[in-house]
Amino acid sequence: MKNLIFITLAIFTISLNAQNYQKAESLLNEVSSKVKSYDNMVIDFKYTLQNNAANVNQETRGDVSIKGEKYVLNLMGTTQMFDGKKIYTIIPEDEEINISTYVEEEENNITPSKMFTFYEEGYNYEMDAAQNLNGRKIQYVKLTPKDSNAEVKNILLGIDSQTKHIYNLIQTQDNNTKITITVKSFKTNQELAQNLFTFEEDRYEDFYINRLD
Structure with a gap:
């Protein structure tokens, strides 16, 4: 009898977990589908870094323009641009530019162009809490x-x-x-400059250019 109860509970738990996974997957698919329907996105955001043990609490603002895989990210006084092949990190304070070839197999970080789709591979997911924030219902996965x-x-x-x-x-x-990372402004299908994702080297004549590969 005890074994039967245990088996029943186990099956019930597995069923609930499967339903939870399916709900999370369905919601994430909706997000991915919505994002992929846009020609481009222009996003302003707040970036916070916290580590209580190390007494670190940093907060700053940034913005990013995304079109397909290409992006231009401005954060902490640095601009990072991806033109589809190479990543350009422009540091005005140091008058330095680092240029490297993007290798997808080696890119484990959540890049701006992957922020809305990174979860499609390599993650297990489940529904978490729902909160009302500033009059909006936010569902966490x-x-x-x-x-x-x-x-x-x-x-x-x-x-x-x-x-x-x-x-x-x-x-x-x-x-x-x-x-x-908290989104403060989310605009879609904007009129972007044609050369927005093009690195123009002649604009940085006084910069040291470090070609990493």
Whole structure:
């Protein structure tokens, strides 16, 4: 009798977990589909880095323009541009530019162009808490890396239940450092300059250019 109860509970638990996974997958697919329908996105965001043990608490603002895989990111006084082949990191304070070839197999970070689709591979996911924030219902999905050796412990992806846009991303690392990206402005299908994703070297005549490969 005890074995029967145990088996019944086990089946019930598996069923609930499967339903939870399916709900999370369905919501993430809606987000991905919505994002891929846009020609481009222009996003202003708040970036927060916290580690209580190390007494670190940093907050800054940034912005990013995305079109397909290409992007231009402005954060912490640095501009990073990806033209589809190479990554250009422009540091005005040091008058330095680093140029490297993008290798997808080696890119484990959540890049701007992957921010809305990174979860499609390498993660298990489940529905988490729902919160009302500034009059918006935000549904969180918890993502856990399938790789047990990953530096990331988990990621909470906050999704606006009405628009199906990402509201924020909370990444917790193994050393308990927490990185939070909160979207402050989300614009789509904007008129972008034709050369926005083109690196024009002659604009940086006084800069040291470091070609990393």
